[in-house]
Amino acid sequence: MATEEKSDRSSAFTTEQLGEINVAMSVAIKDAVAGAVAAAMAGLAPILKEVALTPEKLREINKPYVDPAKQAREDRERDDWREEIAQQRAFVDATRANCSHLYRTGQEAIALVHNQLDRQVRGLCMLCHEWIFPREWTIDPPDEKNHKGLAKLRGPHKDYQRAVRIEQQRSMQ
Numbered sequence: 001m002a003t004e005e006k007s008d009r010s011s012a013f014t015t016e017q018l019g020e021i022n023v024a025m026s027v028a029i030k031d032a033v034a035g036a037v038a039a040a041m042a043g044l045a046p047i048l049k050e051v052a053l054t055p056e057k058l059r060e061i062n063k064p065y066v067d068p069a070k071q072a073r074e075d076r077e078r079d080d081w082r083e084e085i086a087q088q089r090a091f092v093d094a095t096r097a098n099c100s101h102l103y104r105t106g107q108e109a110i111a112l113v114h115n116q117l118d119r120q121v122r123g124l125c126m127l128c129h130e131w132i133f134p135r136e137w138t139i140d141p142p143d144e145k146n147h148k149g150l151a152k153l154r155g156p157h158k159d160y161q162r163a164v165r166i167e168q169q170r171s172m173q
């Protein structure tokens with residue numbers, strides 16, 4: 001019997017005492033848990049800050065994936081393509097610069113064009129496709145400053161008098 005009494009420790013407290021102990025225990029546990037959570041949150045704060053989704057990070061996340069190898073290949077191809085176009089343009093320019101605008105028979109290769117709004121004659125070389133124009137207004141493509149393009153006077157083309165002469169000769173024939 002004696003051992004039973006010793007082992008049954010709850011019998012040493014009254015019901016009121018047990019109630020007080022329970023309340024004290026639960027308060028202590030609450031405090032401990034709150035403290036632990038606060039400590040944990042304090043430790044997490046820098047991590048949470050790092051993980052937080054800022055607008056910059058969101059934009060970065062929403063960017064589509066770009067394969068660096070694919071990007072490099074496209075850049076390379078675009079550079080090659082630009083170089084090729086520049087070479088072609090240089091070749092055409094050189095051909096036109098060296099063209100006499102004459103057929104091998106010595107006949108003029110410049111055809112006359114009369115369909116322009118200002119009614120002035122234009123010339124077109126049938127060999128090198130050089131466009132021979134008088135002094136005329138042109139409009140450059142739009143840019144930041146000139147939203148409707150910038151109107152400019154250009155010309156006349158160095159061979160324009162030749163086109164005029166051809167027209168005079170034809171009208172005399």
Ligand SMILES: [Zn+2]
Pocket residue numbers: 096099100101102109125126127128129130
């Ligand atoms: Zn020509």
